[in-house]
Amino acid sequence: MACLKFVQNCWSSTIAKGASLVHLGSCLTQHLLSGHDGNVLSSLKLLAARPGYLKTSLPIEKRHLNNHKAMHGGVLLSLTDTVTSLALSTQGIPAPTGVSINISCEFVRPGGTESSELIGIGEVVQRGKTLAYTRVSFYTPEPESKLVAFGSHTKHMGKNVPVTKFSEDGETELGLESHDGRKDRAKL
Numbered sequence: 001m002a003c004l005k006f007v008q009n010c011w012s013s014t015i016a017k018g019a020s021l022v023h024l025g026s027c028l029t030q031h032l033l034s035g036h037d038g039n040v041l042s043s044l045k046l047l048a049a050r051p052g053y054l055k056t057s058l059p060i061e062k063r064h065l066n067n068h069k070a071m072h073g074g075v076l077l078s079l080t081d082t083v084t085s086l087a088l089s090t091q092g093i094p095a096p097t098g099v100s101i102n103i104s105c106e107f108v109r110p111g112g113t114e115s116s117e118l119i120g121i122g123e124v125v126q127r128g129k130t131l132a133y134t135r136v137s138f139y140t141p142e143p144e145s146k147l148v149a150f151g152s153h154t155k156h157m158g159k160n161v162p163v164t165k166f167s168e169d170g171e172t173e174l175g176l177e178s179h180d181g182r183k184d185r186a187k188l
Helices: 002-018 035-041 073-089
Strands: 020-023 030-033 046-048 053-057 097-108 117-127 131-139 146-157
Touching: 002 035, 002 046, 002 073, 035 073, 053 073, 073 097, 073 117, 073 131, 073 146
Parallel strands: none
Antiparallel strands: 020 030, 046 053, 053 117, 097 146, 117 131, 131 146
């Protein structure tokens, strides 16, 4: 539960960073916009997390559809970016986790229609000092669990490093240990 809570906080901060108040034309009313993530993916639910693994769910809404009334491929590519970035956060790395070097998504079948749901499974394949390699698979909900799309995402981590770590099952926050064996967050 600790890992999931950490990732949920990362997602909340990501959406909040894109928020701004704007005036539309001569209208005096201000509207809260949440940038791309908030406008397109605000209904994304984080279901389960453990180090290197994240399970998500997106209720498909009208705003997610293309002209064929199926999920738009651009939404799937945005989800590839978001779910894999949040998968990196399962390793204790706060948002933002880095910048994209390469991102791709392969579309296997239509991603769903309005009022259906899309399940995403994000994984960290490898994380080095400067690069992270991630992947994601998208499915229809159980019991079918048909593969809809899959993607990969390479990120340059820059100075983004873990600020904590979690037990293998993600239930417990372990913190980081310094060279002398003491837990130490301040060094990062």
